[in-house]
Amino acid sequence: MIEKRQFYIDGTWVDPRDGRDHAVIDPATEEPCATISLGGQADTDAAVAAAKRALPGWMATPPEERIAALERVYAAYKARTEDLAQAISLEMGAPIALARSAQVGAGIAHLKTFIRAARDFPWEAPLGDHAPDDRILHEAVGVCALITPWNWPMNQVTLKVGAALVSGNTMVLKPSEESPLSAVILAEIMDAAELPAGVFNMVNGDGAGVGSQLSAHPDVDMVSFTGSTRAGIAISKAAADTLKRVHLELGGKGANLLFADADDKAVKRGVLHMMNNSGQSCNAPSRMLVESTIYDKVVEEAAAVAAKVEVGPPSEDGRHIGPVVNETQWHKIQDLIQKGIDEGARLVAGGTGRPEGFNKGFYVRPTVFADVTNDMTIAREEIFGPVLSILKFDTEEEAVRIANDTPYGLTNYVQSGDDQRRIRMARQLRSGMVEMNGQPRGAGAPFGGMKASGNGREAGSWGIHDFVEVKAVSGWAAE
Known part of the structure; x- marks a missing residue:
């Protein structure tokens, strides 16, 4: 001890x-x-x-x-x-x-x-x-x-x-x-x-x-x-x-917008990003918004990717996910998964209970819901576990409306091969950060959000600015 x-x-x-x-x-x-x-x-x-x-x-x-x-x-x-x-x-x-x-x-x-x-x-x-x-x-x-x-x-x-x-x-x-x-x-x-x-x-x-x-x-x-x-x-x-x-x-409830012209790795990338750190990240892409023409295909692929996510002990080497942090959090996640089922979302991977092979430890099954609507609890609340919600949209305007229809505003994601569309999305999404086509933000890029995701920015010169006062002085003598 x-x-x-x-x-x-x-x-x-x-x-x-x-x-x-x-x-x-x-x-x-x-x-x-x-x-x-x-x-x-x-x-x-x-x-x-x-x-x-x-x-x-x-x-x-x-x-x-x-x-x-x-x-x-x-x-x-x-x-x-x-x-x-x-x-x-x-x-x-x-x-x-x-x-x-x-x-x-x-x-x-x-x-x-x-x-x-x-x-x-x-x-x-x-x-x-x-x-x-x-x-x-x-x-x-x-x-x-x-x-x-x-x-x-x-x-x-x-x-x-x-x-x-x-x-x-x-x-x-x-x-x-x-x-x-x-x-x-x-x-x-x-x-x-x-x-x-x-x-x-x-x-x-x-x-x-x-x-x-x-x-x-x-x-x-x-x-x-x-x-x-x-x-x-x-x-x-x-x-x-x-x-x-x-x-x-x-907190956050990030939207990941997948358009029909997204690259072949976009779905896998989005699911694995969501499951990383057992879903315990404020900037996790927990709402996957999918253009209707590719919706069924994306749901099938997302379920398959989640099913292959391994869960294992933290002490073992490998690319698996570990348990969530404590019993309170485990029960909260279980309750929200059940809420998703009760409210009519379609469970396509995972579900309640521990993964197979575990009878102790705060392990959660990597879970994916399809046919989620933005008024459902699992689309509104930050779950902070490995739980992904998939929603459908028809137009850019609808995608932006759904993405912005949240109290949070930390990170949103866009997957599209259309340069001008990505720029339009980046300008309209109400969040402190927008990441596109799997490209991470550069070193020192400001981290932070708006609305219920908070205020201020961290990292690099932006982080230093948040820890200083600005003083204006007149009559400064040349040194």
């Missing part, structure tokens, strides 16, 4: 002041694999106070020194990749191959991109030729609370920590209590990077405890949160009394 009860506050590992034990459950076995402490108000206050003390000095540190600090974090992170992968696989059930490549690899990519973006960032720049004595300064927001989810732990932690650090902020990280082991390693990485005491702090806790305390804390200047829309609303309300900045990356 792993025991990680301490918090990282003011440059050292400390025992909880107001903690209580919390068991981390291995989703593959349903058994405890670790014990951590969930902090209380005294722990939150101590971490925020340490960040507040460290803020003036870190804000005043020149950008090149902050960049050098981030480079040390990057090097220390790369040295711990296998430890991170093993922790992520154990705590949230990611297959070890996925944990090593995508889960841990995302953090490497983000940190590297922040280093490059920070070197080119206009920390101090002239307003313009018309005002030679005016300067625009970009400086830290202040003490930042970073509240991160369990589904892509290091992806989200590095997006926040990297941007906050290089921008001159100090911070308190509250990782998900479902995936705290990788965050403990991240705190060890930050310690190895020899940052000034108090610049980075970590307190484990749950949303109702440390999460709420940070959101309402008068000495926290900004909250950056990734998680459910419901929790994002609660954080916004808690933060309102102190007028702190709030950055939210929330």
Whole structure:
């Protein structure tokens, strides 16, 4: 049994002041694999106070020194990749191959991109030729609370920590209590990077405890949160009394538009993208919208692809999917699959219950529904499991209407060989991101959404912008 009860506050590992034990459950076995402490108000206050003390000095540190600090974090992170992968696989059930490549690899990519973006960032720049004595300064927001989810732990932690650090902020990280082991390693990485005491702090806790305390804390200047829309609303309300900045990356219900001229790999690509990480991605293409002339063929192919998706233990190497994160999530997914059946969608792959061969563990059968209408529960709610809904459309206009008929607006997808059609779709789809023909967004492209998917952008220079204030100065003397 792993025991990680301490918090990282003011440059050292400390025992909880107001903690209580919390068991981390291995989703593959349903058994405890670790014990951590969930902090209380005294722990939150101590971490925020340490960040507040460290803020003036870190804000005043020149950008090149902050960049050098981030480079040390990057090097220390790369040295711990296998430890991170093993922790992520154990705590949230990611297959070890996925944990090593995508889960841990995302953090490497983000940190590297922040280093490059920070070197080119206009920390101090002239307003313009018309005002030679005016300067625009970009400086830290202040003490930042970073509240991160369990589904892509290091992806989200590095997006926040990297941007906050290089921008001159100090911070308190509250990782998900479902995936705290990788965050403990991240705190060890930050310690190895020899940052000034108090610049980075970590307190484990749950949303109702440390999460709420940070959101309402008068000495926290900004909250950056990734998680459910419901929790994002609660954080916004808690933060309102102190007028702190709030950055939210929330849920999604992405539409994947397949036109008749889509390439031969579009269906398989869409199904496998949906099933990746056991469907536990906010940007998953969970609604496949298919042009009516190819609908029957696509349904048949999608069902066949899903039927071949293997489910297996996270500890085994391979390209299978693992369990979902916990019992609560497993039951929610089962209820929504049953709801799809009850509301008249046609089940063409998967269904309720565990996959064949499993009598324990939070494993879900890769599931595909056809004949879904956009008013059905499975088309409206974020399922956060390996469940795909297929809908039919006749025209471009109808495809756009269905795609946009959702509270969410994170990522949409377009599959078409018609260049002008793709451009039309990209302009009309109401989402922060649009990916077309399987081409991923480039390194440093902004990640974030609109509507119930949140606000703000993460990654690259866009992520740095979200962690700085803009100061306009006149009468600037030439240096």
